[in-house]
Amino acid sequence: MNRQTLEIAILDNDTLAAIGLRSILADAVPDVAVRIFTSFAQYVDDTPEMFVHTFVSERIYLEYVDFFVRLGHRVIVLASGEGRVVNAMSVDVSQNEKGIICSLLNILEQGHHSNPNATLRSEDELSPREIEVLALIARGFMNKEIAETLNIGLTTVISHRKNIQDKLHTKSVSGLTIYAVLNGYVDLRDI
Numbered sequence: 416m417n418r419q420t421l422e423i424a425i426l427d428n429d430t431l432a433a434i435g436l437r438s439i440l441a442d443a444v445p446d447v448a449v450r451i452f453t454s455f456a457q458y459v460d461d462t463p464e465m466f467v468h469t470f471v472s473e474r475i476y477l478e479y480v481d482f483f484v485r486l487g488h489r490v491i492v493l494a495s496g497e498g499r500v501v502n503a504m505s506v507d508v509s510q511n512e513k514g515i516i517c518s519l520l521n522i523l524e525q526g527h528h529s530n531p532n533a534t535l536r537s538e539d540e541l542s543p544r545e546i547e548v549l550a551l552i553a554r555g556f557m558n559k560e561i562a563e564t565l566n567i568g569l570t571t572v573i574s575h576r577k578n579i580q581d582k583l584h585t586k587s588v589s590g591l592t593i594y595a596v597l598n599g600y601v602d603l604r605d606i
Contacts, residue, residue: 420446420447420448421444421446421447421448421467422448422450422465422466422467423440423444423447423448423449423450423466423467423468423469423470424449424450424451424452424458424461424463424466424468424469424470425437425449425450425451425452425469425470425471426452426455426458426469426470426471426472426475427451427452427453427470427471427472427475427493428453428454428472428474428475429472430451430453432472432493432508433451433453434451436470436493437449437451439512439515439516439519439589440519442585442587442589442590443516443519443585443587443589443590443592443593443594444590444593450466455475455478455479459482463486464486466489467489468489468490468491469483469486469489469490469491470491470492470493470506471483471490471491471492471493472492472493473492473493473494473495473505476490476492476503483503484503488504490503490504491503491504491505491506491522492504492505492506493505493506493508494506494507494508495507495508495509504522506518506519506522512589513589516589516592516593517603517606519593520592520593520596520597520603521603540582541579541582544565544575545575545578545579545582546600547565548561548565548572548575548576548579549579549591549594549595549600549601550595550600550601551564551565552576552579552588552591552592552595553588553591553592553595553596553600553601553605553606554601554605554606555606558572558573558576559572579591592606
């Protein structure tokens with residue numbers, strides 16, 4: 416089965432912050448195309464309705480709130496603190512990277528991941544042992560701890576980890592963690 420590429424927009428005049436978020440999203444979500452817009456005019460000149468999600472800075476959201484309210488749950492506000500934006504999902508960008516990733520996971524886990532057809536091809540499906548290893552990676556276990564927990568050799572763990580990274584097309588722990596949570600291999604509360 417072919418995977419469909421998700422289209423995600425980031426609307427923020429802080430280019431450095433937008434590039435950082437794009438990097439996190441690219442590591443975390445397989446087959447994603449992230450477009451960065453530095454102004455509202457650029458964004459609306461494109462096709463805003465085609466984006467599965469739009470991450471928008473709090474300032475731009477508040478300036479064009481009527482427009483963004485119509486897009487509903489597809490809009491995620493990049494807020495500088497919790498609870499400042501009413502009637503919108505938000506991510507507190509003042510927290511550390513792990514906190515941001517956990518916030519993104521919460522949003523995706525609540526059913527706002529709009530691509531249920533984004534599944535692995537059969538040759539890329541994880542084996543039961545790879546799923547066990549992936550779940551332990553997501554829970555923060557190191558290779559040696561995984562080997563001890565599963566009663567397998569360290570070399571075997573490293574081999575499984577490489578296979579998982581190749582199949583999921585990501586080497587980052589955050590990307591592997593998000594995949595594990597979205598597919599129910601680990602509960603968000605366990606990471």
